[in-house]
Amino acid sequence: MQKIRVAIIEDNATARSTIRSHLLTIGNLEVSSFSTGNELKGALRKQNFEILIFDFNLGQKRNGVEWVQLLRQNQFIRPSTGIIFLTADRLPQTIGQIIDVHPDVLLIKPYTISSLRRALKHYLDYREQAAHALESLDSEQYDSAIGQLTKLLSSGKYSKISADLEKLLARLLMQQSRYSEAVDIYRNVLEKSDKVLWAQWGKLKCQFLMGNWQDCQTSLDSMLGPLLTRDKAFEWLACLSFEQAAYDTAEFYLDHIKDSQLSLPATRLKSLTYQKQNRVIESIDLYQKKREYNRSTKERFDEFTFELAEFYLSIAQNSPPHNRAESLLQARKLVGVASRSQNDLQSRQRHDFLLAHSYVLEEELDKARALTAQEHMTTFSRSPANTLITAALVYNALGETERAAELFDTVRNKNEFSELPSEYQTLQSQLLSAEKNTGMAQSRGEKYNEQGQQLFIEQSFQKALEAFYHALQLQPAMPAFALNMLQTMLMEGQSSYRNVTTVKLAEIINNSELSPSNAQRFARLQATYPQINSSDGEPPPAASDS
Template sequence: MDASFFSCKQILIIDDCAPVRTSIKAMAQQIGFQSIHLARDAAEAIGKCQQIPFDFILSDFNLGEGKDGYQLFETLKAQQLLAPLSCFIMISAENQRQTVHGMIELQPDDYLLKPFTYQQLELRISRAIKSRIALRKIYISLFEQDYHTAITECDNAVAAKPEFANAALRIKGELLLKLKHYADAELFYQQLLQRQKNLAWARLGHAVACFYQQRWDDTELQLADLTQFDETKVEALDWLSRLYVKYRRFEIAHDTLYEAALLSPKNITRLKTLANLASIVGDKPASARINAKIVATARHSVNDIAENYLNQARSLVDAAYCGNVLERAVTINNAAKIVDHLAKRFDASKLKAEITILRSRFLAAKGELADAKQLIGEIPLSYQQNITIDSCMDAAKAYFELGDLYASQVYIDKLQHILDRDDFLTETQRIMLEMEQKRHEALKAKLKIINAEATDAYQQNDFNTAFDRFAETFDYMPTNPTIAINLMQTMLKGARVNEQSQRYVRAAVKLLARSELDEELTVRFKRYLGQLKEMHPEVIPRRRPKEREVL
């Protein structure tokens, strides 16, 4: 393209090194650009993009402090600051596989390695704008999210502009999948592959179409082969991992997605899915480490949200239960520091319910169950009307850890209705929900048996056995007032008094003293408490100020 074409175009050059900006500006002038704008970092670039609709943006990958080039491109796309015909070219001195795969996934118009000449730059710029102009009707329809029109324009471009046919065909196939026309997509890719057998992206599209039609055996073979090509490697690994999840082969699904994450480590959705898979296979500490990586990776990006920090703290609570008492305390303290930091970075008033539930989980993990129950009681169950999937899952776990199966089930039921997306992340969330539901059912079945044994023993005046069974139930439901009352009553009836039984009754008294009880339980508690003071004063816990009125 001649210099007159570029003379009326707006170009933005972004690099944190002033001599490099000057050098690229000189190249742009040689190409024919006259309206040349410079930015030293992403923040300045975004400000300029908000004022000027640039035709070309050249951005270095490493931009010093703040957003890098990858995150800048994400932000410009998310804020719709790139016009349909704008060309974004990434520049970098790095050719590491992680950077290259990340660029393939993000799909800028081109990727240019330093050092380069102005002729090389002109070639890349010309190639990018020629494609944009040739397929402009497609890009405009995509920008307006008019996907059916975009498909029609793809067909028109294939017929009228054979030089750009493959680009138009690729977009059409992706749109057929996006619109869930899976049978049409399969036929489309089959016909395309009959003419061009070695199109890796078309083979990937065909595999995805087969996946959605549940022809998984064929899909696995295709995807495994496509992991050999740089162009399709990361996406093929993603889909292969999702396929293994369909087979319930969670370990290999985790390992496969982990490989994809190593190749392209900036994709936050993939990292979230990987964290879920680590949790599913039982590696809670690994899930916590991945959530920490999400926080670090999302910093400065459009994905830097409070939910990342909440999830990091939540995963640390899950991991805390895998360690001993000392390790648990250290892990919980680390989680608490994350929440404290979160409240400084984001509007804590909008996160009150999520933070309160997390702090309740901190207390429960440290064994301070009465305090945990009192704290979580500040959050009404109506809170679940507007809630994210991760927050809903956390609330279900929090109530389960406190033994409140009814409240936990409320959030599980809510999850059933909000897990409505058809993507890999949501699929892992459904599996985690399924695991939570199984925990519920197993506990309910176990408690039913234990309670029956406790009741039978009590009726037969075998108070030692009855106390042991009620204590076992209390281990699972440590905030249940009815079980706490049963423990007090059984000791008064004649169950053995030793160090272990005293510990259970102290916990029961402490719980009841700090719980809101109905009239019947209040009467029984006061009566049993008075009797215990006379018969076994040693089991009465030391009073706290807030408990004196009751005790």
């Protein structure tokens, strides 16, 4: 039998050695140990691990949660990789952060070695029974994995690991946009115990992705009290407000979280709320504060420095060419600071694309082209979404619009699997702005509309709704897109999707000039669904620029 590869990431040498020695007695495990996340990342370039055991605090570095997020986003670990967390920190904010990354096991110190062995044996039992489903997950055969898990659960033989199987099944159903089925699982779990956090957040995320914001609001209201869920609930509420262009309300919710406790995506979201209200100085001050808070944590300091550099570039992009010099100077200084001690490919690539973008904004296209011609600038499999957006802006300016469009597609696909609400919202906003700034709004809108039509034919209505929604965001005055979205919502029995309602879509269509075929289609919908002809009590219009 092939051994299961386990990696321990613990900065304390004694603790690392103790955990390793006890794991070796379990048998059939090949155990490696690392003192930092960077050491693990280097090893992952050469091999995979089936299980990662993280300590939350890793000294003056990124914490364990940040490393899990980074490794997942940049595809250093497989979807099936097991995550086990150990922590001595009992603060609700810390436990909440760990739960956000959906660990398979969480042990709070002081734990006994017997409890560690017991938890690991339970996880190994689950992993053995779900082996075929996990293999299908890694090979992106999601329907096969769902079928295998459903069969295991319906057999009734695996009651001890049923919660683990349900958790994985619900996650896969959500990824396949089968939200109603996933919600049923989460509700069944919560009926047995309403304190199961992974089920609470899973249900909420399904409601969000279905565009069912009324239920989202109800769920979030119940999470504002408990310390374990409070900060994240405020993040979710800020996201809902942001997409409805209620930027002052989004800021109000984020103000309930201490600036020192804001995650990187939440900081980015708060900065965007300032920008939308033309409060540039406050955006800069927020990033500067976050840099100071994290000066002793080099990786985090560099990350916020890159973010501030990107913000200065966005200021330059939105300024007249003759008024860009100061913003570009600040951006280049910051990019140099952020990359000074970074020697991995992703940081180098991010540095060079930001520099290339600064040359584009100075109309020094030859310098930008020379930077993009380097070998490390053409590999994007592990590039973060921010780098991909910057690269798309650069390639579009250099006349490579097809390549830019491909990168936009990659960002959209990456964002579908974002774990954090603020990360999803900020990337969606940045992507939408980039698609408009490149002059590609029309072509991108048409592409999303075509995707939606194909998904509608396949009766994948939730995926179709998402595609039509993106099309409408890019071209809010296009009646054909509004009609396609209206028909899909009616077929799904939804009166609203995010900040779009059927009545408001009907109003947009009513006030637009339609082709004869679309006019006939709209008349049929009005006759079949008379409720769309009344605007009583409906919320404000859809299709914001957020």
